[in-house]
Amino acid sequence: MRVFPRYSSPSIAPVPRLRWRTVFGVWTIIGVLLVIQTYITAFGSLPVTLRGHGYTIAAQLARAWLWAALTPGVFWLRRYLAANHPHLAVRLALHLLAALAIFTFGNLLRLWTIYFAFGYFRPEDASPSFVLTQLDARSLIDLYLYALLVAVGYIADLMAQRRDDERREEMLRVQLAQAELAALRQQIQPHFLFNAHNAIAALIRERENDKAVEAITQLSALLRQLMEHAGRPEIELWRELDYAQAYLAIEKLRLEERLVTRFLVDDDCLDVMVPTLILQPIVENAVRHGIAQRRHPGTITLRARRAGLRLELEVTNDASEFAESTSRGRGVGLGSTRSRLERTFGRALHFDCAFNQDGRSRVTLSFPVRAPSTAPETAPA
Known part of the structure; x- marks a missing residue:
């Protein structure tokens, strides 16, 4: 920080x-x-x-x-x-x-x-x-010069005070925004852990002990990655994709063939910096309110590509056959994600949600590309 x-x-x-x-x-x-x-x-x-x-x-x-x-x-x-x-x-x-x-x-x-x-x-x-x-009277000009100098000093100090106040207000606004972003990020992480543990509990109730153990192992690996990057407000997109894939792997142990995943990601956007845990809540929302509510297999598709100086992300899923379920598809994680992005990118953010339209739900977002602050690591194959 x-x-x-x-x-x-x-x-x-x-x-x-x-x-x-x-x-x-x-x-x-x-x-x-x-x-x-x-x-x-x-x-x-x-x-x-x-x-x-x-x-x-x-x-x-x-x-x-x-x-x-x-x-x-x-x-x-x-x-x-x-x-x-x-x-x-x-x-x-x-x-x-x-x-x-x-x-x-x-x-x-x-x-x-x-x-x-x-x-x-x-x-x-x-x-x-x-x-x-x-x-004599000709020297009175010095009295006028003294008064002028005092006035100039007062104006200079007043302007310096104003600049200092503006600078302090700007720092307070930045600190407030950082605090809000941190609070939202902390809100998302327990929410994610709660749902992951629910998925593991469901496997245990169904006596799928081997799958439950595998899910715990994958969750531990995911938590280890999260701890390695704790406190980082932004990470590379390929790391964020790893988080989403790890979460989907846990859910797939529970949903089995009912969950199909597709990742369509252009290579030139893997090293783009994105807010930490920005994709996982969207994917989680697609699983809970879409795929998990279906009686038949459904597909979650994640697309990422660069469009000029912007990064475009899209998560689509086959919607639930129950309209009342998909109408509730705006969870805590999705709302917090949108709030974080709005505070980070302001008017430069494009965020759109469409639920249960023609049998599919879609969340699309785009924002300016941010280059990595340090030399990017090689993305895994």
């Missing part, structure tokens, strides 16, 4: 992983837009020298790249405040303080770095009066 990861607490929101190339690229684009905005709003007042143009471009790109470096910290602060301060007013006040701190120290660090790089720095540029003159 496939094991899925578990989460320690559904209340902890997943932290989306930051991609530095994406962060750097986005902020570089914003920096270019800021450069264009600067030239538009201050057209005619900017220096026309190459050095002056370089300073203007570097100043805005430095602002953008500074924010790129601050992005992880702002994202972390938003998550921290959301987790530790439930009151909106408190969070807004703390965000305002953080924005003002970045507004002040971020701009000073950016300006002093640019001044040093272009040779504009003077000792008086470190004075409080210079600091106040630089923190």
Whole structure:
């Protein structure tokens, strides 16, 4: 059974992983837009020298790249405040303080770095009066950028939480489907054993001791095969055919010449993976509600072939001469089999039952071909 990861607490929101190339690229684009905005709003007042143009471009790109470096910290602060301060007013006040701190120290660090790089720095540029003159209305763009970054972080976390919820819901749906399939499979196996033991008990009551011993031997061999593949939701078709043949062999000891079996199986579908114990309940249903109710010999025919990318299976049997018996031909095993297939293949499944039509009953099903997950074993001759 496939094991899925578990989460320690559904209340902890997943932290989306930051991609530095994406962060750097986005902020570089914003920096270019800021450069264009600067030239538009201050057209005619900017220096026309190459050095002056370089300073203007570097100043805005430095602002953008500074924010790129601050992005992880702002994202972390938003998550921290959301987790530790439930009151909106408190969070807004703390965000305002953080924005003002970045507004002040971020701009000073950016300006002093640019001044040093272009040779504009003077000792008086470190004075409080210079600091106040630089923190003018043009620098308010940093407050807007902080608000934008907080909003982007909130949206990114919200989307990550939504993806995590969807992923968790999908895992729960898969686990539920697996549990339902396992329950149905466990329902079929006791049902099969009950009927097999009834067949052996009937031989004993009829004092057919040799046949009863042979039937027990064949049932033991069949149970050994089932135990070898216990827990496997799917097996190769040829193994499933072996199960059906073993069950029919047990029934034939009881019904003798009243039961005739035919297997018409194409070689190219023997290694196709099918749900475990998917044929045996259908065959069992054909015996109990068809052949066993007849006064004359009857034939069960099992056909298997590939049709493109689908596997087609058909089980037909001569119906009972008693209409009321064949009308009851939908047993527990057949219903569970259909439910398992519907949960496994969904709308891709074609399943049809026709009972006592023109003296025959037929169960047909087809579903997409599933290749074996490992190297297939050689099917027995």
